[in-house]
Structures are given as C-alpha cells and as structure tokens.
Amino acid sequence: MISFYGTTGSGLEATAAQEVSTLGADITRMTKGKVFFLCSSSSCPDLIKLKTFERLFLEVLCAFHEEMEISSIDKLLEEMKAVNWESNLKKWKNCRESAESSPLSFRVSCKVTGQMRKKFSAFHVSKAVSASIQNSTNYAVNLKQPCFEVNVRISDEYITIGIPLTTEPLSKRPYLKHISVRSTICHTMCLKAGISSGMRILDPCCGHGTILAEASYNWPACIYFGLDQDLEALKIASENMQSCKASTASLICGDCARMPLTSESVDAILCDPPFGIKHNCQETDKFLDRFLRECSRVLCEGGTMVVLLGGPLRSSFEMQLETGQGEGEDPGDRRENLRDFPHLVLKETLPLRLGLLDAILWCLSKHSGRGHVT
Ligand SMILES: C[S@@+](CC[C@H](N)C(=O)[O-])C[C@H]1O[C@@H](n2cnc3c(N)ncnc32)[C@H](O)[C@@H]1O
Structure with missing residues (x-):
C-alpha cells in the first residue's frame, strides 16, 4: 500500500x-x-x-x-x-x-x-x-x-x-467551461442526491449550470432540466452543457416560483438558490415560501432535494425546521421536517465553507405520508 x-x-x-x-x-x-x-x-x-x-x-x-x-x-x-x-x-x-x-x-x-x-x-x-x-x-x-x-x-x-499527482487541481474540471460553484461541492450534491440512470433532475435556479454540467458529465444517462430567470446566465449554462459533451439539458427561462413543469415530474432537485444577501428578511422569506412550494409540487414522492444554503436564506430555512412525528406508529419515532411543508423531511446536513462564508448543504426527501401543503 x-x-x-x-x-x-x-x-x-x-x-x-x-x-x-x-x-x-x-x-x-x-x-x-x-x-x-x-x-x-x-x-x-x-x-x-x-x-x-x-x-x-x-x-x-x-x-x-x-x-x-x-x-x-x-x-x-x-x-x-x-x-x-x-x-x-x-x-x-x-x-x-x-x-x-x-x-x-x-x-x-x-x-x-x-x-x-x-x-x-x-x-x-x-x-x-x-x-x-x-x-x-x-x-x-x-x-x-x-x-x-x-x-x-x-x-x-x-x-x-x-x-x-496532477499539475492542475482536480477540482478544475477540463470539461467545465464556466465554474461558478466549486465543482467538488456540485459533485457532493450529486452524490447526496443518489443520482442513478434514468432519473429526471432539475436545478430551478441553475445560473451558469455548473451543477447540471457536473451531474450530466458524470451521470450522462439522466434527463436534466435547468431553470433560471436570467437569460444571459442561461446562455452560459448552455455553453457549459456543450463543453461537457454529455447529455443535454432542457434550459428554460422562467421563475422558480412558477415552474413550467407538471406536478411530481422530477426525481431530484439540486440547487444553489440566491442566498438573499442583497434582500431584506421579508423578501427572503417570501422567496423561500414560493421556492419550496414549487419544489415540493414538482418533486415526486420519495424524491430528493439537495440545496446549498448560506446567508439570510439559510436562516429562513432553519426557522422552518420543526421536529414532527415520524412515519412509524411509535410516538417516539420523530423526524425533522419543514413547518409549512411537512412532507419535506430533513435527512442530512453538511456544513461547508464557501470562501469566507459559512454555508450548509441540506438534503431533504419528500414523504407525503403526513401533512399537506395548504
Ligand atoms: C447563486 S446563483 C446559482 C449559481 C449556479 N449554481 C451556477 O452554477 O451558476 C442563483 C441563481 O438564481 C437565479 N434566480 C434568482 N431568483 C430566481 C427566480 N425567482 N427564478 C429563477 N431563477 C432565479 C439567479 O438568476 C441566479 O442565476
């Protein structure tokens, strides 16, 4: 050895x-x-x-x-x-x-x-x-x-x-033309989502498409959707998808609060939403509510959502967390879920650093057994 x-x-x-x-x-x-x-x-x-x-x-x-x-x-x-x-x-x-x-x-x-x-x-x-x-x-x-x-x-x-072992860092992927989020974090998000062949994967705030391109290069046999309200960002995402020469993604210009996707149409959501640093608390809370409402609608039962959180958005997410009744009959069976979206259950968290900023990955899965969205 x-x-x-x-x-x-x-x-x-x-x-x-x-x-x-x-x-x-x-x-x-x-x-x-x-x-x-x-x-x-x-x-x-x-x-x-x-x-x-x-x-x-x-x-x-x-x-x-x-x-x-x-x-x-x-x-x-x-x-x-x-x-x-x-x-x-x-x-x-x-x-x-x-x-x-x-x-x-x-x-x-x-x-x-x-x-x-x-x-x-x-x-x-x-x-x-x-x-x-x-x-x-x-x-x-x-x-x-x-x-x-x-x-x-x-x-x-x-x-x-x-x-x-290499002249360039491994994280500098030759197949990514634009790296807006650290590639190692994107890859970790894919691993946490448990991507496998045939899955339908969505990034509803895809920006330059770093997460989608990293995912599609390494898991080409999946179907990818990227949504962003910024057309210029989507052009860069398109270049990223072309440079990784893997499967293509359907890139859609739109609002993540009104996704042009049918209910329960994706198996995993990978996302690095805006942290809300430039917004006030009410705006961030409002964004979060609309974002989660749509994510929980388009995600299929048993689907996974991996989100990278930081700044005010992270605090808003944490305010949503409550300990609820688990799936089992045992009253002692507890689980952590989102207060307003109780079928989004927190499975794992992974604290990270993004330069000087503390961030965290939240891995949630959708279990509609209990609770409903009003
Ligand atoms: C942190 S960036 C995402 C970076 C991305 N992961 C990348 O690889 O470039 C957040 C993105 O969310 C987009 N965004 C913000 N509000 C949005 C909304 N309501 N609907 C869709 N996209 C939105 C922004 O345009 C921006 O591209």
Whole structure:
C-alpha cells in the first residue's frame, strides 16, 4: 500500500474519504481540509479520477507535531535523509496518465501557516529542501517548467511533503467551461442526491449550470432540466452543457416560483438558490415560501432535494425546521421536517465553507405520508 493525502474544501473531508474508499483505500487520518490514506498500486491510476478532492499528493513525508516534533529546518532535513526519491518518483509516475522521461527536474513550493511562521520561513525551507533533493539525486531545479513539484506544508498541526499527482487541481474540471460553484461541492450534491440512470433532475435556479454540467458529465444517462430567470446566465449554462459533451439539458427561462413543469415530474432537485444577501428578511422569506412550494409540487414522492444554503436564506430555512412525528406508529419515532411543508423531511446536513462564508448543504426527501401543503 502506498501513502497519499488529498486536500478538500472545508466540510468535504468525510465525503472525500468515502469516495476514495470506493477504490479500496484505507483512511489513516482526517484533519481539517486533508484526508490521509493508503492505496494499492493497482488503484493508483484511478486516483486522479476522484471528484471530491481539490488536490492529491503522493506522501513523501508526514509528521504530526503531537507524534514527532520537527521544530527546525535542520530537524526536517534530518528526517528527509530517509526519503528515497527514486522510489517515490516511480510510485508517482504510476499514478499519472503520461510518464515523464528522465532526466527529471523539480521545484519546491512551501507554505507555512499559524504559529509555525515564527519557527520556519517558507523561503528558507524551500531552499533547504531543494538542496537536500539535489544532494541525494541528480535532479535539477527548474522553477518555470519542472517535471514534478515538491509541496511542503507546515502548519500548527503537521508537516507534510508531497508530490502533487496532477499539475492542475482536480477540482478544475477540463470539461467545465464556466465554474461558478466549486465543482467538488456540485459533485457532493450529486452524490447526496443518489443520482442513478434514468432519473429526471432539475436545478430551478441553475445560473451558469455548473451543477447540471457536473451531474450530466458524470451521470450522462439522466434527463436534466435547468431553470433560471436570467437569460444571459442561461446562455452560459448552455455553453457549459456543450463543453461537457454529455447529455443535454432542457434550459428554460422562467421563475422558480412558477415552474413550467407538471406536478411530481422530477426525481431530484439540486440547487444553489440566491442566498438573499442583497434582500431584506421579508423578501427572503417570501422567496423561500414560493421556492419550496414549487419544489415540493414538482418533486415526486420519495424524491430528493439537495440545496446549498448560506446567508439570510439559510436562516429562513432553519426557522422552518420543526421536529414532527415520524412515519412509524411509535410516538417516539420523530423526524425533522419543514413547518409549512411537512412532507419535506430533513435527512442530512453538511456544513461547508464557501470562501469566507459559512454555508450548509441540506438534503431533504419528500414523504407525503403526513401533512399537506395548504
Ligand atoms: C447563486 S446563483 C446559482 C449559481 C449556479 N449554481 C451556477 O452554477 O451558476 C442563483 C441563481 O438564481 C437565479 N434566480 C434568482 N431568483 C430566481 C427566480 N425567482 N427564478 C429563477 N431563477 C432565479 C439567479 O438568476 C441566479 O442565476
């Protein structure tokens, strides 16, 4: 088994761990924004196809301060003496689609965060690590176009040295022309919705269509609908659908408060509605009421709705939440549902960060067993 680690958006660690586990990987550790795992060499070529990681690295060295304190550059260089670069490069090449020819060149990038900045300077670490690699190999430094990069991260929790498996982050999808929502979040929304072949999927505020394009590229055998009131945004959504060369989507210009769709006509709703940051509370509440009324109408029984929430819209959603009677006969069987739309039952929440903004994914499903919309 070979050691790797991957970076994720804040909140997506468990989803990424679950995704890499499908390749038979063993998760060894998870920290904020990072997942460490072991993977067999036969599964290595599939790592770069993962969709919920930002970047993936072959682990060259990893030390958590609580287990092994590396408090100076000299100590770091001492630990690096045990690194076999030839062997690491062989493993790294096995994970890549195209193999680089020798002689190899490299560059070191280093980031130091938190209190560690008092002990380490990124410039001096990069220089020392470069010199150490040159001493133990015949690789040359090439700052402009290196064959591989050595990535050093020093935080208050750990020191990692790794070789990125790809030049570009995995989250920068070659098949998406416009990425308006982080692709890893879009993919997580698809996973949470449990998309499978033949499903009818709607994004009622699709904007540039990032969620739809990510979904249709990875689950082409589905039927996609995108709705937005902004015609210019829909033109970009159309470009996104064309660039991912997967199934097409019916893109409709319209109001999500009056969707031109028949009742119970979609199996899943994936949506990143406007957070209401530019609106007052009453406007946001009014939008939410009309949005939910229409979503619950067009969603079929047992269907799933995954919404990305932030700002005032998130607060309005949370105000809607109540604990109600579950499906079973047992009075102790409780469930969380929306007060005004009791058949929309909350299944799961996933707190996330969108840059500086706290956000959350809500996964709801429609169970009309109890309650009705008036
Ligand atoms: C946060 S953006 C969605 C971003 C989108 N996920 C993307 O990939 O670009 C919210 C979208 O909701 C649309 N919108 C706002 N109010 C709407 C309404 N009443 N009906 C339909 N679309 C609406 C906006 O035009 C905007 O494109």
